[in-house]
Amino acid sequence: MAFNDSWNRRTFLGTLGALVGTIFSGRKAFAFPGGKAASVSGFGATGNVYEELGVTTVINGQGTMTVLGGSLMRPEVEAAMAMAGRHFVSIPELEVAAGKRIAEMLKLPEGYGALVTSGAAAAMQSGLAGILTGDNPKFIEQLPDLTGMKSEVIIQKSHRNPFDHQLRSTGVKLVVIESRDDLKKAINPQTAMMHFSNFADTEGQIKVEEWVKLAHENQIPAFIDAAADTPPVSHLWDYANMGYDLVAFSGGKAIRGPQCAGLLVGKKDLVAYALLNNSPHEDTLGRSQKVGKEEIVGMVKALESYLKEDHEVLNKEWQRRLDFISGQVTKIPGVTTSFPAPEIANHVPHMHIKWDSARIALTPREATTALRSGKPSVVLSSGEHGEALSMNSFMLQPGEEKIIARELVKVLKSHAA
Numbered sequence: 279m280a281f282n283d284s285w286n287r288r289t290f291l292g293t294l295g296a297l298v299g300t301i302f303s304g305r306k307a308f309a310f311p312g313g314k315a316a317s318v319s320g321f322g323a324t325g326n327v328y329e330e331l332g333v334t335t336v337i338n339g340q341g342t343m344t345v346l347g348g349s350l351m352r353p354e355v356e357a358a359m360a361m362a363g364r365h366f367v368s369i370p371e372l373e374v375a376a377g378k379r380i381a382e383m384l385k386l387p388e389g390y391g392a393l394v395t396s397g398a399a400a401a402m403q404s405g406l407a408g409i410l411t412g413d414n415p416k417f418i419e420q421l422p423d424l425t426g427m428k429s430e431v432i433i434q435k436s437h438r439n440p441f442d443h444q445l446r447s448t449g450v451k452l453v454v455i456e457s458r459d460d461l462k463k464a465i466n467p468q469t470a471m472m473h474f475s476n477f478a479d480t481e482g483q484i485k486v487e488e489w490v491k492l493a494h495e496n497q498i499p500a501f502i503d504a505a506a507d508t509p510p511v512s513h514l515w516d517y518a519n520m521g522y523d524l525v526a527f528s529g530g531k532a533i534r535g536p537q538c539a540g541l542l543v544g545k546k547d548l549v550a551y552a553l554l555n556n557s558p559h560e561d562t563l564g565r566s567q568k569v570g571k572e573e574i575v576g577m578v579k580a581l582e583s584y585l586k587e588d589h590e591v592l593n594k595e596w597q598r599r600l601d602f603i604s605g606q607v608t609k610i611p612g613v614t615t616s617f618p619a620p621e622i623a624n625h626v627p628h629m630h631i632k633w634d635s636a637r638i639a640l641t642p643r644e645a646t647t648a649l650r651s652g653k654p655s656v657v658l659s660s661g662e663h664g665e666a667l668s669m670n671s672f673m674l675q676p677g678e679e680k681i682i683a684r685e686l687v688k689v690l691k692s693h694a695a
């Protein structure tokens with residue numbers, strides 16, 4: 279063991295140290311455009327690979343959006359991923375070992391395990407696939423042809439969302455219900471699973487605790503999509519403790535793990551069946567959702583770091599950034615701000631910015647367009663219906679709140695009467 283440890287450490291400080299050093303200095307150069315990364319020549323030599331490709335980087339005041347790259351990994355996650363990339367291993371063995379470590383870190387209840395997937399969407403697809411097939415090799419090869427298997431998943435109408443495509447991809451039919459009475463009528467021998475979208479909890483007639491209770495009264499496994507539902511960090515184990523059979527999380531959102539990683543937490547047998555339906559196993563539905571050794575290891579590290587973080591301090595810093603921007607923009611006559619934090623998903627400080635349209639001739643949508651096409655480019659949201667300028671600050675890099683305040687003041691003032 280001692281030999282192994284020192285060998286590993288030496289490997290890290292030697293060849294790998296150089297590689298990690300490159301990543302870190304690359305980061306630095308990236309933060310200060312124009313700086314040179316030490317040991318990369320050719321592509322990446324400037325330290326800004328995006329600029330070299332002619333792709334504009336943006337200041338992200340919108341949050342953990344996959345379309346903007348999700349979140350930025352912590353340096354120690356990048357380092358762990360680089361270490362993972364130095365050796366060959368059995369991926370199924372690594373998946374099981376990483377899942378065991380994650381289950382211990384999260385102090386999951388007895389009988390629960392975890393699996394690193396390529397994202398929460400992949401966790402939904404392979405989790406359901408596992409419920410449908412069990413460990414039957416014929417069924418696993420057969421999906422999405424459901425002959426011989428159960429074929430229906432029950433979901434509340436207000437819980438439908440674009441990500442239920444991942445459920446439908448297994449071949450199941452979604453049975454949409456609204457009331458408890460509808461649910462009673464919908465349950466039949468073909469019902470494979472009852473699905474809950476956690477962000478929609480307040481909208482459905484049946485709430486999160488009752489949903490799992492009703493599922494279990496009818497011997498049906500319950501799945502909860504909690505992809506963007508950390509913070510609070512306790513959500514990582516709350517739904518397992520509530521009894522949900524399977525829970526999906528994104529790795530590349532607030533947890534700041536690898537962008538192409540997610541987590542399936544659940545009953546050990548179901549988690550094992552999910553892995554059988556996933557890469558590296560061939561002739562499976564999930565073979566297209568490959569998760570690499572780097573992502574698996576990176577996810578373990580990201581969770582370790584995330585659990586150690588002082589979430590109260592972070593929350594205060596996120597609020598301070600918004601308060602700073604608010605202080606600057608509300609100096610403009612007619613501009614007001616408010617702070618409505620979402621209850622469940624993306625539960626972090628948010629800010630709405632509104633203005634008197636008689637004083638400032640600009641719609642929120644026009645404001646986001648102007649900010650996005652500015653230099654530097656700033657991404658804020660204008661709400662689903664363009665009702666107000668909306669932003670959060672948990673994905674901002676140090677100092678970017680000052681740039682957002684400056685750009686916002688510029689755009690608003692240029693349209694003031």
Ligand SMILES: *Cc1c(COP(=O)(O)O)cnc(C)c1O
Nearest residue numbers: 397398399400441505506528540
């Ligand atoms: C982001 C998200 C997903 C997909 O997660 P990935 O990790 O990007 O695959 C699924 N459901 C909800 C509600 C989400 O917000």
